[in-house]
Amino acid sequence: MSSAVMTHPVRLVQAQELADRLGLDGLALDPDPDGPPSALLTALVAWAAVGAGASHHLVVQDDVSAPENMVELVGRAATRFPDEALVYYTNWHARNGGASRLAALAGASWVRAVPDEFTPSLAVCLPVDTADDFREFATGSDERHDDELFSVFFRARGRMSLIAVPNVVEHIGTSSINGHATQGIRLAVCPVDAADAAPLLERGRVLEEPGWIPYMRYGEGYIRLVGQESGPDGGRGHHRWRDALPMTGLEERTVLDALADGMPADLAAEVARLFGQSFAEELWIHCLLLGRQAAEAARRLGDPGDVPPESLARLRDAAVATAGPAGLPPERRPEAGPQEVRLMAAFAWTAVRAGERLGRAS
Structure with a gap:
């Protein structure tokens, strides 16, 4: 090479x-x-x-x-x-x-x-x-x-x-x-x-195929739909999660019920105090959808094979730890120091786990 x-x-x-x-x-x-x-x-x-x-x-x-x-x-x-x-x-x-x-x-x-x-x-x-x-x-x-x-x-x-x-x-x-x-x-x-x-x-x-993909940009949650690249704009447009949800097979009521039942009030209040109520809810829903899709993908992938489980665990932790700061608007990302990142990661994990339960139940 x-x-x-x-x-x-x-x-x-x-x-x-x-x-x-x-x-x-x-x-x-x-x-x-x-x-x-x-x-x-x-x-x-x-x-x-x-x-x-x-x-x-x-x-x-x-x-x-x-x-x-x-x-x-x-x-x-x-x-x-x-x-x-x-x-x-x-x-x-x-x-x-x-x-x-x-x-x-x-x-x-x-x-x-x-x-x-x-x-x-x-x-x-x-x-x-x-x-x-x-x-x-x-x-x-x-x-x-x-x-x-x-x-x-x-x-x-x-x-x-x-x-x-x-x-x-x-x-x-x-x-x-x-x-x-x-x-x-x-x-x-x-x-x-x-x-x-x-x-x-x-x-x-x-x-090879993750299905529809939740992602977050500038404080708001979006969904990349399967086959989106075939659209008139080449798929470059961004679809807010609420607008895209009907094409995923999930109902908005399911998401909002999970939010009401599973979002921890104490962590949500702290994230909202730092970055706003809207951001806290968008981050939690984004991670809920991630957890749901991850459970679906894991079911298709099957056994993880010959890799150290502790390395996989650290990879998962790294993925969740970046969800919060990445989702912030660019001008606010400098506010996410180590303590804020840990808070958002703990908050995000509650949503991922709730989403995994949704995935296993579907």
């Missing part, structure tokens, strides 16, 4: 330190650093830097942290899935973040990306023939976001990427050369250490 770090001259020192620490092959520099921001131009340089004799190529962006054995982890996964595009980071508030969180709660270690959203590109490994095809496909495009064009490319091939549910790659900082700073703090959906990630990535189950 060969590798490269995408970077811009303003982050050259940071990128070189990352490459040195991870043992990556070199840097892929923005070919037009004084021009309009374009991650795609730099990505094309990075995907052209395939080493002689390599079967796979790993491209990492410069604003990440990762364990020192990252190359080993990626190489083993590439051996397990030699024909797949493998993604090692997912934003905690994206639809693919929702799919990863659901997969973690279901006991899966990989999940197929949804076709109606960008492909998170902070750390991606491709077979070299796929990398060559992507470069040919992307060269000359007017698109400046490599993550958006990746999804167009994968959709055309009829197979989206596989997302690693345990995230060993973490985004660092809130600045963005490519114009994403307005999204505020954006972190990994299921951050775990390399010791837990290794057996999960090597032997954990794959969730």
